[in-house]
Amino acid sequence: MHHLTLAELNEGLRARRFSSVELAKHFLARIERLNPTLNALITVTPEYALSAAQRADELLASGEAGALAGLPLIHKDIFCTDGVLTTCGSRMLSNFVAPYDATIVEKLSQSGVVMLGKANMDEFAMGSSNETSYYGPVKNPWDLKKVPGGSSGGSAASVAARLAPVATATDTGGSIRQPAALTGLTGLKPTYGRVSRYGMIAFASSLDQAGTMTITAKDAAMVLRDMAGFDPRDSTSVDTPVPDYVASLDQPLAGLKIGLLKEFFESGLEESTAKLIREALQVYERLGAKLIEVSLPNLPLSVPTYYVVAPAECSSNLSRFDGVRFGYRCENPQGLEDLYMRSRGEGFGAEVKRRIMTGTYVLSAGYYDAYYLRAQKVRRLITDDFARAFQQVDVLMGPTSPTPAFDIGAKVDDPITMYLNDIYTIGANLAGLPAMSIPCGTVDGLPVGLQIIGPHFAEAKLLNVAHGYQNETLWHRDIPKGYA
Numbered sequence: 074m075h076h077l078t079l080a081e082l083n084e085g086l087r088a089r090r091f092s093s094v095e096l097a098k099h100f101l102a103r104i105e106r107l108n109p110t111l112n113a114l115i116t117v118t119p120e121y122a123l124s125a126a127q128r129a130d131e132l133l134a135s136g137e138a139g140a141l142a143g144l145p146l147i148h149k150d151i152f153c154t155d156g157v158l159t160t161c162g163s164r165m166l167s168n169f170v171a172p173y174d175a176t177i178v179e180k181l182s183q184s185g186v187v188m189l190g191k192a193n194m195d196e197f198a199m200g201s202s203n204e205t206s207y208y209g210p211v212k213n214p215w216d217l218k219k220v221p222g223g224s225s226g227g228s229a230a231s232v233a234a235r236l237a238p239v240a241t242a243t244d245t246g247g248s249i250r251q252p253a254a255l256t257g258l259t260g261l262k263p264t265y266g267r268v269s270r271y272g273m274i275a276f277a278s279s280l281d282q283a284g285t286m287t288i289t290a291k292d293a294a295m296v297l298r299d300m301a302g303f304d305p306r307d308s309t310s311v312d313t314p315v316p317d318y319v320a321s322l323d324q325p326l327a328g329l330k331i332g333l334l335k336e337f338f339e340s341g342l343e344e345s346t347a348k349l350i351r352e353a354l355q356v357y358e359r360l361g362a363k364l365i366e367v368s369l370p371n372l373p374l375s376v377p378t379y380y381v382v383a384p385a386e387c388s389s390n391l392s393r394f395d396g397v398r399f400g401y402r403c404e405n406p407q408g409l410e411d412l413y414m415r416s417r418g419e420g421f422g423a424e425v426k427r428r429i430m431t432g433t434y435v436l437s438a439g440y441y442d443a444y445y446l447r448a449q450k451v452r453r454l455i456t457d458d459f460a461r462a463f464q465q466v467d468v469l470m471g472p473t474s475p476t477p478a479f480d481i482g483a484k485v486d487d488p489i490t491m492y493l494n495d496i497y498t499i500g501a502n503l504a505g506l507p508a509m510s511i512p513c514g515t516v517d518g519l520p521v522g523l524q525i526i527g528p529h530f531a532e533a534k535l536l537n538v539a540h541g542y543q544n545e546t547l548w549h550r551d552i553p554k555g556y557a
């Protein structure tokens with residue numbers, strides 16, 4: 074059953090070929106067998122899953138089931154889940170049982186999904202390799218010596234190894250698309266404001282966005298349809314109707330104008346990856362699309378801009394973890410200051426501390442204008458570049474990541490090299506644009522992702538464009554050896 078896509082599992086459930094309880098048991102057994110090696114899940118919730126599956130089976134029998142009834146799913150451990158440990162990959166929240174559900178958790182359970190557990194992730198979603206997690210690194214099922222990407226590496230490894238057909242994930246600077254690329258999956262980061270951030274533990278609030286990690290674009294469309302929408306509890310959630318993303322998947326692609334980002338093919342891109350991207354573009358040309366080179370002159374500034382804005386916001390967001398109200402508290406505090414200092418000193422890992430310090434620095438009185446304000450201005454220039462490009466083309470395409478998955482340990486001691494991994498993904502976050510990564514081939518047995526970026530709220534178009542490619546190719550159906 075695990076080699077089936079979400080859409081196929083849905084058909085099987087509705088045709089009574091198997092029940093939701095059988096599905097849940099099948100995937101839970103895989104998790105039990107494979108997770109000790111992969112370290113993809115921090116928490117497994119079998120009782121929760123089996124009772125949700127039982128309920129889904131009853132609803133399916135009565136004909137009152139929601140669109141996703143009975144389908145198994147893993148949530149990234151950044152989403153609050155009522156009564157279930159929610160760690161955000163940090164020692165700071167290693168004892169935190171959330172008292173409520175994040176909006177997306179609530180919406181997806183109303184639609185009937187069956188949560189199997191919570192996925193490992195970089196600590197507070199800061200990282201590109203899943204090596205900053207307090208719970209240890211996640212292994213890439215394509216090669217256990219390689220990273221699965223980050224920060225949603227647990228979500229990616231889970232779906233790649235078919236421990237679930239879908240996982241939720243978040244993308245602040247590439248954390249859905251880059252791990253999707255490195256593990257051969259379809260990753261979708263919606264427009265900023267499309268999906269509620271309520272109950273999603275904040276890293277950089279103006280960039281964070283929840284999305285999906287799936288086998289196909291069709292699966293992503295099914296999940297996004299029930300995950301997206303206005304939420305009065307999130308002040309940046311946008312009140313615009315949610316289209317039926319599944320209904321528009323088969324629109325013809327003839328005449329589609331694809332912008333090739335000049336800057337994406339210039340620096341640091343490995344030739345073997347570039348070749349696969351060019352081949353993918355040829356598939357689109359065969360489908361009748363036109364390729365147009367476009368330049369976004371300010372895009373090369375996206376990494377430095379992000380590494381001012383994101384740490385600034387994180388230093389503010391993470392000030393709430395003080396050892397007083399919830400989360401980790403040091404032993405025997407000697408007064409309030411000692412309580413703060415040791416709880417934070419012991420509760421946060423090195424990468425999180427590095428970001429908090431950078432953020433505090435760029436926001437400090439003497440440096441605010443020189444760094445933070447300047448970064449905000451460059452952010453505006455990057456957004457304007459994208460807007461100009463979308464006057465000419467329907468979508469932009471390029472690589473998701475400069476290289477396939479790298480070795481565990483290869484970049485941990487060099488933050489700058491690690492940060493450069495997100496060179497192609499960060500622009501879309503700064504501009505709040507929807508973007509996807511879809512598998513388009515392999516280099517030495519490791520998957521490579523094609524990135525597709527669209528104008529604000531063009532999720533339906535992106536999914537349509539990705540689906541068109543997946544009708545012509547089979548890369549998305551590849552399963553790593555030993556997991557089929």
Ligand code: GLN
Nearest residue numbers: 198199200245246247248
């Ligand atoms: N890798 C980037 C970072 O470390 C992006 C992380 C993310 O998207 N959550 O900040």
